[in-house]
Amino acid sequence: MESIRLETPLTDEDVARLHIGDHVRFNGVIYTARDAAHKRLIELMQRGEPLPIDLRGQVLYYVGPTPPRPGQVIGSAGPTTAMRLDPYTPAMLELGVKAIIGKGGRGPEVREALKRHRAVYCIAVGGTGALLSQHIESAEVIAFEDLGTEAIRRLLVRDFPAIVVNDIEGRDLLEEGRKQYRTSDRPIPAFRVLGG
Amino acid sequence: MRTIDVAEVTETIARLAIEATHFLPEDVEQAIRAARERERSPLAVQIIDEILENAEVARRKMLPLCQDTGTAVVYLEIGQDVHFTGGYLIDAVNEGVRRGYQEGYLRKSIVERPFSARKNTGDNTPAVIHTEIVPGDRVRIRFMPKGGGCENMSRYQNFLPGMGKRAIIDFVCETVDISGGNPCPPLVIGVGVGGTAEKAMAMAKHALFRKIGERNPDPEVAELERELLEAVNALGVGPQAVGGTTTALDVFVETYPTHITALPVAVNIQCHSARTKEAVL
Structure with missing residues (x-):
């Protein structure tokens, strides 16, 4: 399958040419952040304190890697369920984040915020952390080291594979893809958060 | 009656934790390969290819298949003619999890005080342990690292x-x-x-x-x-x-x-x- 090559940080033009179902490959710096790191970032913002990173044009990757073996850059490093981060995501987009990588779908508020801030949500294939780690050339903890696997890391990635799920037109690959391949006559239930 | 030292249980659990998280079971890999042949969506085929390549990389480079190395779910089928020595069986299982997750560079994902502090226990214990008493003098140990x-x-x-x-x-x-x-x-x-x-x-x-x-x-x-x-x-x-x-x-x-x-x-x-x-x- 053909891939679109992306260099980070991303511009509005980079994001505008992406559509749902595109297979993309990220190159350059991306930042990791999970639940606990998001919570800390929001708390800093609320206190009016400076954030450890400038998020303008940046790519966030929802991942909590395994510890590296000696000689490895990083351990297994695949995406975690994105829906858990939905409550924090509009604020991150407000700060200029242009792409997010996770797994699973996003709620209506996030889709709307992506459209408003002209940003995309992508999935990397969940459960392929070993393969994805091979596309990470360096990893460095840059904030919240005490959070362990949930600390914010700066990753240098090469040809990191992902699929565009929500684009700036407000389309949703998971919704459209399911309709396309559905042979069941069961109605598709409305989006709802089931655990996380 | 057969006597089993619980140290043997610990050692086995540690080994199973590492093997289970690194090597995709053959039947699963075969089923994924078979699904690739039937799949109609090109994007889905691309995803299946990445899943199969992941299993290969995990094996070759000794990397966990997934970064979520799970809650340690352990099933023990214990023959009623078995007598355990050397300590408490449940402690021995948790010691096995502790060692497997440490020595195998697996992610520790378990937090205590689930509705408040949510502090990581640091060694992926305690495991979720199911025991069943069965006829005979053997012990069957099954390990499932269950992702969130x-x-x-x-x-x-x-x-x-x-x-x-x-x-x-x-x-x-x-x-x-x-x-x-x-x-x-x-x-x-x-x-x-x-x-x-x-x-x-x-x-x-x-x-x-x-x-x-x-x-x-x-x-x-x-x-x-x-x-x-x-x-x-x-x-x-x-x-x-x-x-x-x-x-x-x-x-x-x-x-x-x-x-x-x-x-x-x-x-x-x-x-x-x-x-x-x-x-x-």
Whole structure:
């Protein structure tokens, strides 16, 4: 399958040419952040304190890697369920984040915020952390080291594979893809958060 | 009577934790390969290829298949003629988890005080341990590192007894539809029908130890499994929920007699990285 090559940080033009179902490959710096790191970032913002990173044009990757073996850059490093981060995501987009990588779908508020801030949500294939780690050339903890696997890391990635799920037109690959391949006559239930 | 030193249990659990998290079971890999041939969506085929390549990289480079190396779920089938020495069995299991997760560079994902402090226990203990007393003098140990993404999509409901098979199929389909990409399809689905609430969920989880393609020996239950698999794959959810014809690799149903008033149904979902490993002492 053909891939679109992306260099980070991303511009509005980079994001505008992406559509749902595109297979993309990220190159350059991306930042990791999970639940606990998001919570800390929001708390800093609320206190009016400076954030450890400038998020303008940046790519966030929802991942909590395994510890590296000696000689490895990083351990297994695949995406975690994105829906858990939905409550924090509009604020991150407000700060200029242009792409997010996770797994699973996003709620209506996030889709709307992506459209408003002209940003995309992508999935990397969940459960392929070993393969994805091979596309990470360096990893460095840059904030919240005490959070362990949930600390914010700066990753240098090469040809990191992902699929565009929500684009700036407000389309949703998971919704459209399911309709396309559905042979069941069961109605598709409305989006709802089931655990996380 | 046969005597087993619990140190042997510790050592076995540590080994199983590392092997289960690094090596995809052969039946699962074969089922994914077979699904690739049937899959109609090109994007889904690309995803399946990445899943197969991941299994290869994990094996070759000794990297966990998935960064979520799970809750350590341990099933012990203990022969009633076995006598354990050298310490408390449950402590020995947890020591095995501690060692396996440390020595195997696995992620420690367990937090204590679940509704408040949520502090990481640092060694992935305590394990979730199920014990069963069986005839004989052997101990069968089964290990399942259960990821959060799929475990969190578990559901239980009791139905009106008269609703029968239709209620089960509707409930499983609805669960898969709502879960979408969160549990990392293609899925393996465990379903427990009957018993009580906790018995139903225990059966749903236990069913996930079966090999892909292994039908329930009861023909009526086996038929339900086939119907469920067909119904789930007709949903179009597909690999990682991008749309496609491969939503589940298999559906396993276990049943138990139940109360005259009840039809308990539990669903426990497993991701495509359907990791299990067992040993017999």
